[in-house]
Amino acid sequence: MHFSIQKKIQVGFFIAFTVIVTASVFSYLVAKNLLDNAGRLNHAIEVSKRLEVITRQLKEAESAIRGFNLTKDSAFLNPSVQERISRINKEYQLLRKITIDNPVQQRHLDTLQQLLKIKYAQFESGGQAQSQQKKESSVKEGEKFMDRIDNKVRDMIRIEETLVAEKSELFHFYAVLWVPVIFISSLVAILIGIYSYITLTREFKLQLHIESRMKSYQRELQQNISLLNKTNQELEQFAYVASHDLQEPLRKISTFSDRLQMKYKADLPEDANQLIERMVSAVARMRVLINDLLVFSRAGRITPESIKPVDLTTVLEEILADLELPLEEKNALVTFDNLPIVEGSETSFHQLFQNLLANSIKFASPDRRLEINIHYRIMTGRELEIEKESRWDERFCRISIDDNGIGFDQAYAERIFLIFQRLHGISEYTGTGIGLAICKKIVDSHKGFIHAYGSPDRGATFVIILPLKQLPVETT
Template identity: 65%
Template sequence: MHISVHRKIRIGFFIAFTVIVAATVCSYFIAKNLVQNASQLNHTIEVSKKLEVITKQLKDAEAAIRGFDLTKDPRFMEPPMHVRIDKIDEEFKQLRVITRGSKVQSHNMDTLRVLLEIKFRQFMADSIHAPGQSARVSVQAGETYMDLVEKKVQQMIHIEERTTKEKSKLFHFFSSLWVPFIFGVSILAVLIGVYSYIVLNKEFKLQLRIESKMRSYQRELQENITLLHKSNQALEQFAYVASHDLQEPLRKISTFSDRLQMKYRENLPPEGQQMIDRMLVAVDRMRTLIQDLLVFSRSGRITRENMDEVHLSQVLQEVLSDLELALHEKQAIVTNNTLPTIIGHKTSLHQLFQNLISNAIKFASPHRALTINISSETLSGAETGIMPENLKDHLFCRITIEDNGIGFDQAYAERIFMIFQRLHGVSEYQGTGIGLAICKKIVDAHHGMISAYGYPGKGALFVILLPFKQLNYD
């Protein structure tokens, strides 16, 4: 299965885009985990620090109580105990704010608060009692609750450290995947880059070869255009010769034949008279052939500059008026609807209708009266079914000319539009075999299409598609 270069490039960019998105997502999660890990570490440090401060201040207060009990030195009570308690309480409140996101730690803080309240009451009581047995009992009770406070503090620190350790493990897990992933992405990016370079380099070289061939084709096309121009000039010269030099000998032959017939016809034997008649018929056929060739050579000389609005109904009426005598001889009945107005060459379109109707008259059936039905309809390019994609929205006029003549075999539908192609002998039907070729040339010059459908013994149908406006078909 061959994959085009453009498809390969699209696949490469899709893969690169997917890799970038995957790397971005992974980077986001790694960065998020790193931030969370750092935040948790800072949180643990802050909680531990606050707990240590609280523990140290409790121990300092307890040491001050013991020193005061032993020495009664008031310096041990500086600062006063209620100030020490306020500082510890302030640290506890800050710790409460820090740990409010954890239910476990909030529960531990509630327990710690109870223990601290007990310690605060002990501190206030011990700061005013006299030394003796009661003091020793108070000291022992203080040590017991101090141990409980330290255990609770250690428990809280342990919870923070365990959470930090779990976060660290997750971070190390992502980090261990991140390094090979980045390495793989880098290798893949390099491969995509190399592949894209190779493909684009091949495409660039191919484009250079195509441009080189296009320049060569352009040169050949220019040469062919020059040759075609020369051929057209030669054809015009031929038409000039045909219209003057060839017709002049025919006129002389015709003149001398008429004189010979007038002066010596009675003196000639029947065989000689037949030869003169055949010569006159041949002269007429030659004159008709030359005239048809002139019309054929001129029918393609249609440019946009010599096109204008053409009322096809008016053109048709003019043609029917010109052929009135021939139609009357065949007792023909012609029906038509209103034809539209298009942009075209009036003289050529007149020739088109005249040739097609003359063709219907020529090949009329001898067994029935001739009927010719001419109709038209407006279609879009898409509705025609034969116009290219770029013309699907443009409007076309479809003209049908149908007769009930002798018809023809559909196998010859293309052949009848070729010059000098005849389906019947000269002895059966007059003509040079150029009329329908002229029709096709006129329709082609208007960027239209013509087709024929034959039904032997029943008639023929000619379908013409003409654009309403002459567009840029290049």
């Protein structure tokens, strides 16, 4: 399967974007885990610190009370037992506050609080005068509860250490993957960037080469167009001069043949008179042919100044008035819609419809009355299935001219628009075979289309498709 350069670049950038996003998400997870681990470590240190402070203050208070009991020196009770208890409670409250999100630690603190209350009671009773036996019992009882407090503190520290260890393992897992993921993603992004740069550079150079060739072709095209215009002008001048120069000897031949018939017709044998009549007929056909060639050379030549809105209904009515006599001879019935206004050359449209209607009259069937029906529809280029997508939204006028004449074989539908192409002999129907070629030339010059549909002895239909607006020619 072949992918275009644009598709390859799009896929490359999509992969690079996906890799960068994945690396970013992974980096975020690593950073978040690192921060969580640091937070948990700080939390554990804070909890351990508070527990150590509480333990130390308990031991200091217990040592002070023992010193007082041994020496009876009141200096050991400075600060007092209540002050020491207050300090311990302050640390305890801070500890409860920083472990508020850990239910297990809160339960341990509840137990620790019960043990502290017992210890406070021992402190208060130890600061009073007691017998020697009672003092020994209080010391043993104090050591017992102090051991329990130490165990509880160790349990709480162990919980914090366990949480820190779990966070450290998760961080270690992400840290092990983080380096290769970042390295691989960076390498992939760099490779894609290099490939995209090389591809874009090559594409840019190719585009410059294409633009250079296009400019060269445009210059050649402009030169060819100028040469073609010059050639067309020369051909038009040649056609005019040729027609003018050819008309003169034809007129002389016609004049001399007329004089010959007038003066010597009675003296000439019958076969000589027939030859003269054939010569006169050939001269007449030659004159018609020259005039038609001149018309063909000028047909369809439109300029921006000649383009204007043309009411086709008015044009059609004028043509029917001009063709009134031949229509009456054929006893023709013509029906037509009110045609729309179309931009173009009025003279060319007049010539177009004149030739098409004259064609229907010429090839009328002798077995039935001639009927000509003219209808139209406004359609878009998309509805007409025009090949150029740029014209799909353009609006067109589709005009159909139907007749019930002798028709023609559909196999000749394209041939009849070629110059000098005839489907019937000159002895059957007069004409030079130029009329429909002129129609095609006019329609083509208006950026339209013309088609013919026929059936032998049933009639013919000519379809003309003209744009409602003559868009200006784009120049570069």
